Amino acid sequence: MEPTLTIRSSSGEYPIWVGANIRKQAGMLLKDILSGKSKVLIVTDRKVGSAYLTEVSEAFAPFLPVETAVLPAGEETKSFTQYENLLTKALEKGLDRQSIIVALGGGVIGDIAGFMAATYMRGIPFIQMPTTLLAHDSSVGGKTGINHPLGKNMVGAFHQPKAVLYDTNTLLTLPDEEWRSGFAEMIKHAYISNQEFVELLKKKVQSISDLKSDQIKDLLTRSIQVKADIVQDDEKESGVRGYLNFGHTLGHAIEKNIGYGGLTHGEAVVIGILFSMKVSNALQLSAWDVESEEKWLKELGYPVNKHKDLSHKELIETMKKDKKSSKGQIRMVLLPETGKPMIAAVEEKVIQNVLADK
Structure with missing residues (x-):
């Protein structure tokens, strides 16, 4: 083989x-x-x-x-x-x-x-x-x-x-929450790579049960290829590999503050993806229809508002400790458009406002 x-x-x-x-x-x-x-x-x-x-x-x-x-x-x-x-x-x-x-x-x-x-x-x-x-x-x-x-x-x-x-x-023996957690990384790979992959996922996966079919091998292979291409260009994360952290700056902070196991990794990452889109909009880098993106993710069962129960101050302090951050300044992956990720420093006030939905 x-x-x-x-x-x-x-x-x-x-x-x-x-x-x-x-x-x-x-x-x-x-x-x-x-x-x-x-x-x-x-x-x-x-x-x-x-x-x-x-x-x-x-x-x-x-x-x-x-x-x-x-x-x-x-x-x-x-x-x-x-x-x-x-x-x-x-x-x-x-x-x-x-x-x-x-x-x-x-x-x-x-x-x-x-x-x-x-x-x-x-x-x-x-x-x-x-x-x-x-x-x-x-x-x-x-x-x-x-x-x-x-x-x-x-x-x-x-x-x-x-x-x-x-x-x-x-x-096949995984519970739905684990399928959902893993699918979040596929979603991440799609958004940082190309619109065709995003549209394919939205078309093929309307519910988590849609993943439990013969199409999983093809979707997996395509998702892994996105990561393979990036790793080939930047093995030690000195440049473009950092894009694979899309959704992870807030995602990791949510995991840490809610307690590991309170949410699956993928559920936290999806919240982080939506948050990155909102920050990109707030900085006038993009014009994401976040409600539309959120609708699909909600239908898949992601708890997209779970972070609202957490202390924004504690989330921000944890984000400052993220590996991408420098000198206490939050750096995160933003997405001006599909397939065009970027890493940028974001002022704490912007983070505060977006967390508060201002």
């Missing part, structure tokens, strides 16, 4: 496979990457592990000795404590520089397992096996990391995977 896509970056290139039930062929598809390695450590969480760990372990077993590490499920797992536990597990299992990590799970597992791989013995290879729709974004591009109590993803490293194996059948 040929790869669906190939990602190219300054660190090298790596294949992405997208297809149904390919988790059961993991060892065979990845045999060239596994060649010469000493052992594999599959990192997963309890929820994903109960469903897929046995068969994924069996897929790798003919090629390498298999070790496993099962972490708690949830955003709280991206912590210093669990990171240290993972390093300890790797040392206890005798992993060396010729070992390889497999991240089997959603974005949380991909982030922490990737960061562990980036830092264990100064860096060993890893493979992404995402099991959520949201992880189609985070599994590509090499961003890894954990959270700090004062901010999300504040500790991390760029460490590209050796491959991404995306079994679309693992999505």
